[in-house]
Amino acid sequence: MTTTPARERTRHEIVRQAMGLFQDRGFNAVSLQDIASAAGCSKATVLYHFNGKMAVLAAVLEPAAADLAKVVEAAEKLSNDAAQEFAIGKFTELAIHYRGVMDVVQEIIPVIHEIPEIGQLVADGLRLQRFLAGSDGRLELGLAGFAIGGLMGECRHPGEQTDEELRQLCDIGLRRLLRPN
Amino acid sequence: MTTTPARERTRHEIVRQAMGLFQDRGFNAVSLQDIASAAGCSKATVLYHFNGKMAVLAAVLEPAAADLAKVVEAAEKLSNDAAQEFAIGKFTELAIHYRGVMDVVQEIIPVIHEIPEIGQLVADGLRLQRFLAGSDGRLELGLAGFAIGGLMGECRHPGEQTDEELRQLCDIGLRRLLRPN
DNA sequence: ATCTTCCCTGACCGATCGGCCAGTTTTCAA
DNA sequence: TTGAAAACTGGCCGATCGGTCAGGGAAGAT
Numbered sequence: 001m002t003t004t005p006a007r008e009r010t011r012h013e014i015v016r017q018a019m020g021l022f023q024d025r026g027f028n029a030v031s032l033q034d035i036a037s038a039a040g041c042s043k044a045t046v047l048y049h050f051n052g053k054m055a056v057l058a059a060v061l062e063p064a065a066a067d068l069a070k071v072v073e074a075a076e077k078l079s080n081d082a083a084q085e086f087a088i089g090k091f092t093e094l095a096i097h098y099r100g101v102m103d104v105v106q107e108i109i110p111v112i113h114e115i116p117e118i119g120q121l122v123a124d125g126l127r128l129q130r131f132l133a134g135s136d137g138r139l140e141l142g143l144a145g146f147a148i149g150g151l152m153g154e155c156r157h158p159g160e161q162t163d164e165e166l167r168q169l170c171d172i173g174l175r176r177l178l179r180p181n
Numbered sequence: 182m183t184t185t186p187a188r189e190r191t192r193h194e195i196v197r198q199a200m201g202l203f204q205d206r207g208f209n210a211v212s213l214q215d216i217a218s219a220a221g222c223s224k225a226t227v228l229y230h231f232n233g234k235m236a237v238l239a240a241v242l243e244p245a246a247a248d249l250a251k252v253v254e255a256a257e258k259l260s261n262d263a264a265q266e267f268a269i270g271k272f273t274e275l276a277i278h279y280r281g282v283m284d285v286v287q288e289i290i291p292v293i294h295e296i297p298e299i300g301q302l303v304a305d306g307l308r309l310q311r312f313l314a315g316s317d318g319r320l321e322l323g324l325a326g327f328a329i330g331g332l333m334g335e336c337r338h339p340g341e342q343t344d345e346e347l348r349q350l351c352d353i354g355l356r357r358l359l360r361p362n
Numbered sequence: 363a364t365c366t367t368c369c370c371t372g373a374c375c376g377a378t379c380g381g382c383c384a385g386t387t388t389t390c391a392a
Numbered sequence: 393t394t395g396a397a398a399a400c401t402g403g404c405c406g407a408t409c410g411g412t413c414a415g416g417g418a419a420g421a422t
Contacts (some may be wrong), residue, residue: 006369044371111206165323168320187388234380
């Protein structure tokens with residue numbers, strides 16, 4: 001009763017079920033009816049709470065987008081070198097925590113620029129790439145993109161590896177790519 | 182007259198246009214009608230030559246799949262270490278040569294196991310991952326997957342980087358990830 | 363008890379999808 | 393020249409999609 005419970009409960013359940021379906025079948029293979037059935041409501045209810053399928057996607061990605069924004073904002077205040085180290089650690093953490101939504105993002109990359117709801121997420125992703133690169137060199141930026149893509153791809157295969165294994169893999173992968181010695 | 186020209190010409194044009202459309206808009210956003218219009222024929226003609234949209238996809242990926250099969254087959258006869266070195270070089274070449282279709286593959290990964298037409302391509306991809314890893318360790322296999330995903334992601338953005346830049350990027354990325362020193 | 367606001371829904375819509383089929387045009391060997 | 397095979401097509405189909413809308417029902421305030 002603190003705040004209107006019905007609204008938030010339904011919205012949260014829709015987002016929760018949508019996230020699971022997106023992970024299992026991929027965004028394109030999931031219909032609004034699928035989401036509604038899984039959430040135990042009607043398709044019209046989903047559209048009542050969200051302005052279209054893309055808005056559901058944005059809501060699914062919102063927590064990850066918010067955390068990414070925090071990371072990027074914090075990195076903004078650091079020197080190049082410190083920001084890179086910070087970004088490597090934080091990005092690993094984000095990847096583990098939101099491993100379920102990473103492949104959702106990857107699937108929609110071909111059309112990501114046509115989804116205004118997640119424009120900020122895309123922009124923050126580019127800023128993160130810049131911090132991971134450590135400089136504005138084309139090679140460094142390319143390697144940072146390489147790292148982001150590789151990490152997103154490895155977050156797939158749910159259950160095949162534990163969080164700890166994934167954390168170790170991401171950490172080693174990022175450091176080898178971005179901080180070779 | 183050498184072989185029936187009309188058949189091969191039409192099939193080739195369909196595949197060629199489909200590849201371009203898949204790159205530009207993503208596989209899911211391209212309809213059979215789009216492919217037919219671009220190829221200058223009717224949708225029925227596309228389906229006359231190919232048993233469904235997935236068969237068109239398989240035809241688009243076929244040259245890359247064939248070359249990948251050759252690479253994997255050749256690597257099979259080498260020692261672990263030589264096979265890894267061989268796979269790194271050849272995979273880089275394949276990525277450059279088929280950079281246009283790499284992101285097509287990446288987009289369909291969530292549903293790739295439901296497409297029997299490209300089962301061999303998937304299997305060869307896993308064998309390539311094994312060779313890139315250099316051993317059967319979980320970490321090594323994970324890093325090889327990391328590398329494949331990262332490389333596929335970097336082949337996107339057509340025109341943003343030249344073939345030579347991409348080649349350099351892939352080579353450095355793969356070596357840093359898989360052969361750290 | 364009445365009213366208003368919020369939550370929710372069934373029914374329906376236009377569009378588009380992949381795919382099918384009967385039939386026409388083209389090709390080419392006999 | 394003719395006949396059959398190959399290449400091609402318009403039109404249609406059922407299914408499904410995302411999205412709209414008018415209205416039903418529950419809940420709280422007055």
